Amino acid sequence: MGFRAATHRMKPVATGVICAAMALGPAVPARALATPVASVSDASVAEGNAGSTTASFTITLSESEGTTTVTYQTADGNATAGSDYTSISGTVTFGPGEVQKTVTVAVTGDLLDEADETYNFVLTQIDNGTFQGGDPDGVGTIFDDDATPALSIGDATVTEGNSGTATTSVTVSLSAASGRIVTVGFGTVDGTATFSPGADYHQSSGTLVFAPGETSKTVTLTVVSDTTDESDESFFVDLTSPTNATATDARGIVTITDDDAPGQGPPPGNTVPTLSVTDAVVTEGNLGTVQTTVAVSLSAASNQDVGVSFATADGSATFADADYHSGGGRLVFSPGETSKTVTLTIVGDTVDEPNESFVVDLSAPVGATIADGHSIVTITDDDATTTQPPPPSGSVPSISIADADVTEGTGDETNVAATVTLSSASSSQVGVDFATSDGTASFTNGDYWQMSGRLVFAPGETSRTLTATVVGDSSDEENETFFIDLSDPANGTISDGRAQVTITDDDGPTAPPGGTVPAISISDASVTEGNADTTIATLTLSLSVASTRPIAVDVATTDGTAVFEDADYYEGSGRLVFQAGETTQSLQMFVVGDTRAEGDEQFHVDLSNPLNATISDARGTITIRDDDAPTETHTSLALSKRRIRVVASGQVVPPQPGERMRVVLKKRRDGRFVTIAVRRPVLGEALDRDGDGVFESAYDTRFDRPKRGRCLIRAIFPGTAAHARSAATKRFHCSEGISGGAHP
Numbered sequence: 013m014g015f016r017a018a019t020h021r022m023k024p025v026a027t028g029v030i031c032a033a034m035a036l037g038p039a040v041p042a043r044a045l046a047t048p049v050a051s052v053s054d055a056s057v058a059e060g061n062a063g064s065t066t067a068s069f070t071i072t073l074s075e076s077e078g079t080t081t082v083t084y085q086t087a088d089g090n091a092t093a094g095s096d097y098t099s100i101s102g103t104v105t106f107g108p109g110e111v112q113k114t115v116t117v118a119v120t121g122d123l124l125d126e127a128d129e130t131y132n133f134v135l136t137q138i139d140n141g142t143f144q145g146g147d148p149d150g151v152g153t154i155f156d157d158d159a160t161p162a163l164s165i166g167d168a169t170v171t172e173g174n175s176g177t178a179t180t181s182v183t184v185s186l187s188a189a190s191g192r193i194v195t196v197g198f199g200t201v202d203g204t205a206t207f208s209p210g211a212d213y214h215q216s217s218g219t220l221v222f223a224p225g226e227t228s229k230t231v232t233l234t235v236v237s238d239t240t241d242e243s244d245e246s247f248f249v250d251l252t253s254p255t256n257a258t259a260t261d262a263r264g265i266v267t268i269t270d271d272d273a274p275g276q277g278p279p280p281g282n283t284v285p286t287l288s289v290t291d292a293v294v295t296e297g298n299l300g301t302v303q304t305t306v307a308v309s310l311s312a313a314s315n316q317d318v319g320v321s322f323a324t325a326d327g328s329a330t331f332a333d334a335d336y337h338s339g340g341g342r343l344v345f346s347p348g349e350t351s352k353t354v355t356l357t358i359v360g361d362t363v364d365e366p367n368e369s370f371v372v373d374l375s376a377p378v379g380a381t382i383a384d385g386h387s388i389v390t391i392t393d394d395d396a397t398t399t400q401p402p403p404p405s406g407s408v409p410s411i412s413i414a415d416a417d418v419t420e421g422t423g424d425e426t427n428v429a430a431t432v433t434l435s436s437a438s439s440s441q442v443g444v445d446f447a448t449s450d451g452t453a454s455f456t457n458g459d460y461w462q463m464s465g466r467l468v469f470a471p472g473e474t475s476r477t478l479t480a481t482v483v484g485d486s487s488d489e490e491n492e493t494f495f496i497d498l499s500d501p502a503n504g505t506i507s508d509g510r511a512q513v514t515i516t517d518d519d520g521p522t523a524p525p526g527g528t529v530p531a532i533s534i535s536d537a538s539v540t541e542g543n544a545d546t547t548i549a550t551l552t553l554s555l556s557v558a559s560t561r562p563i564a565v566d567v568a569t570t571d572g573t574a575v576f577e578d579a580d581y582y583e584g585s586g587r588l589v590f591q592a593g594e595t596t597q598s599l600q601m602f603v604v605g606d607t608r609a610e611g612d613e614q615f616h617v618d619l620s621n622p623l624n625a626t627i628s629d630a631r632g633t634i635t636i637r638d639d640d641a642p643t644e645t646h647t648s649l650a651l652s653k654r655r656i657r658v659v660a661s662g663q664v665v666p667p668q669p670g671e672r673m674r675v676v677l678k679k680r681r682d683g684r685f686v687t688i689a690v691r692r693p694v695l696g697e698a699l700d701r702d703g704d705g706v707f708e709s710a711y712d713t714r715f716d717r718p719k720r721g722r723c724l725i726r727a728i729f730p731g732t733a734a735h736a737r738s739a740a741t742k743r744f745h746c747s748e749g750i751s752g753g754a755h756p
Contacts, residue, residue, distance in 0.1 A: 048106075048141035049074040050082050052133060056153035060121030064098070067119050069133045069150050071104055073111045073141065080106045083137040086117060088607065090579075091129035091154055092544045096120055117152060124224075125158045125256070126191025143705040162187040163196055163254055164261035165231075171269045173237035177214070180235065182249050182264040184220055186227040190256060193582050193602065194222040197252040198231055201456055204376050205245035205268050206319070206342075211236045212268060212378070213247055214562070215457065219586035223602060224546065233266060234591070240379060241272040241284065285310040287320050288384035289354075289374055295392045297360030299441065299470040301337070304358065306372055306387045308343055310350040310380060318345040318379040322354055322372055329368035329391050334359050334443055334502070336370055336391070337465025341481075356389060359468050361441070364395045409434040411444050412508035413478075413498055419516045421484030425461070428482055430496050430511045432467055434474040434504065442469040443502040446478055453492035453515055458483050460494055460515070482515055489517050490621050531556040532565050533629035534599075534619055540637045542605030546582070549603055551617060551632045553588060555595045555625065563590040564623040567599060574613035574636055579604050581615055581636070601634060609642040611733040642736040647673075649727040649740035653717065653747065660691075660725045661712035662740060667698035668709050673729060677715045679746065680722040689715050718746040 085101035093099035170180035199217035323340035374385035418428035731737035
């Protein structure tokens with residue numbers, strides 16, 4: 013901020029002292045007193061939870077031989093007077109010999125977790141001293157000492173119903189209100205209730221945003237009704253990636269209470285079948301792998317889809333010891349089918365050991381019950397007591413896996429192969445674990461089937477293939493990826509342990525039955541900024557027509573002239589879902605208030621990655637209307653007339669280095685001043701040129717002197733977003749000098 017000019021006064025000298033000096037001998041010149049230089053310290057204090065805490069600022073003079081008065085006042089930074097601290101102003105007076113004074117500011121305690129905040133303690137005026145060479149700006153820092161709040165999610169129970177869908181909700185709570193924006197992601201996860209197949213519930217995911225002071229948000233969930241008599245089922249809602257909070261209870265359990273009597277089961281003419289799985293026996297072998305199968309069967313055909321999950325589990329044979337490849341997935345019996353096969357992989361070796369076994373368990377049936385869900389797979393050992401020698405020294409190969417891509421398809425499943433290779437053949441078995449992991453493609457969203465296990469190269473083998481399964485759909489979406497990762501090598505090293513599998517989407521947006529493809533558009537919005545806290549701007553997302561299926565679109569903020577890093581607004585992103593029949597959704601964005609004069613600013617909310625729709629208007633613009641008055645600016649002007657030139661010079665306070673002035677020369681003609689020349693000098697750097705404690709920018713420019721008459725020069729500072737326009741005018745009599753010619 014600009015400072016008002018300081019006043020310098022000399023200490024008076026008594027006449028009697030001078031006379032006495034003259035009587036005693038030659039006069040001794042009176043000593044000039046040094047000008048005191050004033051500075052103020054910074055101060056910091058922990059906020060506290062209630063009441064107020066005192067922050068102390070120390071005002072210091074470089075020296076003091078007379079009386080000096082200093083004026084001070086506080087000013088907001090990102091801390092706000094009245095809520096964060098108590099605003100004060102006043103003066104302190106230093107007597108002769110005093111060089112230090114303390115002023116205290118009361119800081120207000122609260123229980124809000126928030127960022128550290130600052131305010132300013134500014135020396136604004138000095139009597140009998142100067143700020144030049146000192147530090148008149150103190151900064152008060154308020155350290156936040158409040159614990160980060162904790163997020164938790166509640167459980168819910170909902171009765172399933174017989175047709176259509178039912179809704180329920182879970183509540184996500186903050187343990188205490190926060191002074192920050194708190195966000196957390198959420199997403200549904202299968203339990204005994206599954207998203208696909210059988211459609212026990214609708215998947216849901218997104219991001220919750222708690223505005224400062226909010227402590228509760230609700231997630232609404234949809235359950236699919238049926239008439240099948242089955243056990244109560246459950247799925248989960250998990251919290252992920254919290255910001256400005258921790259998660260102490262990150263999993264909510266949603267229990268679907270079955271309300272169907274045994275007679276309500278499947279459609280007329282169909283009985284509830286039972287599922288069972290067979291055992292298996294397989295000889296281990298010495299090298300590579302062998303495969304065996306177990307059969308999963310229905311006691312009777314059904315006229316609806318039947319689903320059941322399966323997974324391997326260790327017995328005396330273990331996955332970690334490379335006895336078998338672990339596996340799991342879901343089997344779906346189409347109407348009329350009664351049998352499915354699960355293929356299992358056994359790893360051979362030459363180690364003499366007892367027969368071993370592992371199990372395959374069935375779970376989460378839909379459209380059937382489980383009569384025998386436990387299969388025992390026995391591995392018969394065929395080895396003598398000798399074992400293979402270790403590989404020769406220096407012969408360890410490196411293992412790598414190649415990327416792969418596959419077109420998704422519109423139904424059923426598609427296989428994709430990733431090749432694993434050795435850099436050189438080995439005389440020993442080489443083993444490595446493999447497992448899939450999510451990328452933008454997600455197992456829980458039904459994009460691909462998880463798989464894991466151990467891959468074994470027999471002596472001499474250098475290439476093996478891993479086959480992953482991709483689930484097709486008819487949804488229009490971006491290309492997606494998942495990964496196959498290698499780990500825990502034996503008799504080899506890993507040189508490239510990750511394959512990226514790209515699922516190429518081949519679907520366009522499709523119309524719902526009997527309808528047209530909806531188009532999504534987003535509105536603009538404008539909001540007055542305010543001086544503190546946050547203001548909400550609301551945009552509306554609209555569908556051109558209602559749809560019979562869910563529609564989703566990604567939303568994300570983008571900087572414009574308003575910038576997130578400059579604390580103009582809170583950024584955000586997520587996925588917004590229109591349920592069947594909905595045509596509008598509201599989206600709230602938070603704008604941060606301030607007291608800076610900066611002009612209107614804009615940022616954007618962009619739409620992308622639509623599902624079951626197109627985008628007709630992909631960008632919403634939010635205009636932040638500035639409501640702050642520009643700071644006053646003062647422009648001065650001086651003239652210097654030379655032989656054939658006139659020089660206009662002056663200063664602008666506060667300084668505006670790099671800004672252009674507009675200096676206009678006019679001459680009176682026919683009773684009015686007419687512009688005859690314009691110059692646009694650039695304002696210089698910020699300097700205190702006259703030592704009065706006030707910083708300014710200087711400018712100068714030259715014009716050819718007009719002929720005789722009345723002239724006028726006007727210097728105009730055009731103003732900026734933070735400072736008002738100002739001008740200065742000088743009138744003078746033009747001379748008879750000749751225009752042009754040499755410069756003086």
